[in-house]
Amino acid sequence: MAEAFADGWAWWVIGIAIGFPVLLVGITELLGALRRRNSPLAGPVAILRNWVIPAGALLALLVFAIRSPADQVWVRVVATVFGFLLILLVLSAFNVVLFANASEGSWRKRIPTIFIEIARLVLVVVGLAILFAWVWEADVGGLFAALGVTSIVIGLALQNAVGGVISGLLLLFEQPFKIGDHLDTGGVKGRVTEVNWRAVHIDTGSGIQIVPNSTLSGASFTNMSEPDGPYAATADIAFTTDDPPHEVVALLIDVAEGLPLRLPRERVSVEYSGKGAYSVSIPVASPADASRALTVYLSWLWYAARRRGLALDGDSTDPIAEPARLDAAIEDLAPALHLAAEDRDLLRTTSRLQRFGAGETVLGSGVVPDEVHFIVEGAVTLSLEVQGSRLDFAGAERGDLVGHTALTRQRSQAVTTAAGMLTVLTVPLETVDALVRARPRLAAEIGESLDMRREQAETALGELGLTRSMLTDR
Structure with missing residues (x-):
């Protein structure tokens, strides 16, 4: 026994028998803590605990405890496995340190994964070559020379294909x-x-x-997504040279400002290049919104141009402006409006039919209307602008009146939008005043409708714990 301790191998046996389990327990506790924190270091520590330490303990047992000769096959096999695992551990640790916590925009974050994998493969091959040269005393110089010549031949044969791949990889690196x-x-x-x-x-x-x-x-x-910020959806639009440019510009801006995809804090710009040609630039959040915004914009512009009598794309005709359709709409609304024969004649000479596209604003908030709209076909949605968003509180359908506040000469607080294709009979305020004076029952019904709308708005605000003071000031 004394000789065993004198030679030192007994101390190695005791150290491995005691130190190996203690080291495993400590590494296991460290690994558990890292996994609970979702740390990227858990990967290298797992390799250390599961592979490197057991292989190192086995190598120490063979070399220092059992005193096996260094040129014995089993010793060389274990040394090779231990060296290979050590190479993997070092590469895994470097990968975590360099790339796992790389900040956005840094060079470490921009390096493509394939570059990292190629570099890792090269390091593994070089490490194995050094390991075989050290453990097995192998001559790897000839191997590297053969690999170099082979790489040159393959590179010349595939230079076009490889060149495309390399240029693509460089593009990925630049990002x-x-x-x-x-x-x-x-x-x-x-x-x-x-x-x-x-x-x-x-x-x-x-x-x-x-x-x-x-x-x-x-x-x-x-x-088109760089730099960060608003993206401009642009469209070239043509009117006739007979249309006054200032009226066309006002129309283009008004329609664009009503788009739901338009950025609210950015301005719409319109350029007039002469001969009825205009260019509109609408700020949207991203290029993904541009095509959708332009689709809605151009459809709304078709209706808005005809309501104002402007010739979009050189055409100002409006099928709904036919006198027969106006007469049919007046006759259809006559019972609800309690119209007499003379009232019908008054409406024929002063009112007109208008159409709105789905989602288009019929009456905005913060304005005093100078005309009212009677719904002939379709429906509208009434909303309140509250703290930057819209709160729907009521709707109106065929025969209902839009623009009650024109009669009270007050600013409208609700936003009225077309719920779909909408046709309305637009009547000037003077004509409505004449109808109301001649038809007290109509005046009473309009007043009741206005009171109901106010109650509906108050109820909708109350359900959300809001007050009228929180309405968006326009």
């Missing part, structure tokens, strides 16, 4: 765009849905267009 950005490459325009080492996938709205990275790296393109 001039990211997932979700909108690109305009000249021939392709849309949103980036996927980026890999070979190509970029762009959603054009009619399908996914695959654009090779090498194509993008060798040509210019526009990232």
Whole structure:
């Protein structure tokens, strides 16, 4: 026994027998703490506990306790496994330190994953070569020379394909765009849905267009999502030269400002280039909203231009302006308005039919109306603008009146929007005053309708714990 301790191998056996379990328990506690914190260091620590420490203990037992010769096969096998695991541990630790906590926009965050994987593979091969040269005394110089010659031959044979891949990888490293950005490459325009080492996938709205990275790296393109901020949805619009430019500009701005996708704190701009040509720029949140905003804008503009008698695209005709349709609408509303024969004649000479597109504003808040609208077809929604959002509190349908506050000469607090395709009979305030004076019953019904609308608004505000003072001041 004394000889065993004198030689030292007994101390190694005792140290391994006691130290190995104690070290495993300590590493296990550390690993549990890291996993509870979702720390990226849990990966390297798991490799250390599950593989490196057991392999190291086995190697120490063979070399220092059992005193096996260094040139014995089993010793070399265990040493090779231990060295390989140690290489993996070091690479995993470096990956966590360099890239796991990289901040957005830093060079470490921009490096493509494939670059990291290639570098890791090269380091593993080099490490294994050194390990085999040290443990097995292998001559790896010839191997590296053969690999170098083979790489040159393969590179020359595949230079076109490899060149495209390399240029694509360099594009990924630079990262001039990211997932979700909108690109305009000249021939392709849309949103980036996927980026890999070979190509970029762009959603054009009619399908996914695959654009090779090498194509993008060798040509210019526009990232419409950069820099951050509002994006301008633009449209070129034509009217006739007979339409007064100031009226057209006012129309274009009014319709654009009512769009729900328009950024509220940004201004709409209109440029007139002569000969009835105009360019409209509407601020929206992103390119994804541009096409939808323009679709709604152009449809609303069609109705608004005809309501104002302006010739959009050189055409000012409005099918609803036919006298027969006006007569039919008056006869349809006559019972609800208690109209006599002379009242019908008055409406024919002073009123007109108008149409609104779905979602278009019929009457905004904060204005004193100078005319009222009787709904002929369709329906409207009444809303209150409260703290930057709209609160729907009532609706109106066929035969109802829109613009009650014109009779009281007060500002409207509700926003009236078309719930769908809407046709109204628009009557000037003077004509309505004449009807009310001649028809006391009509005046009473309008007053009751106005009181009901106010009660509905108060109820809607009360349910949310709000008051009229919280209405958005326009």
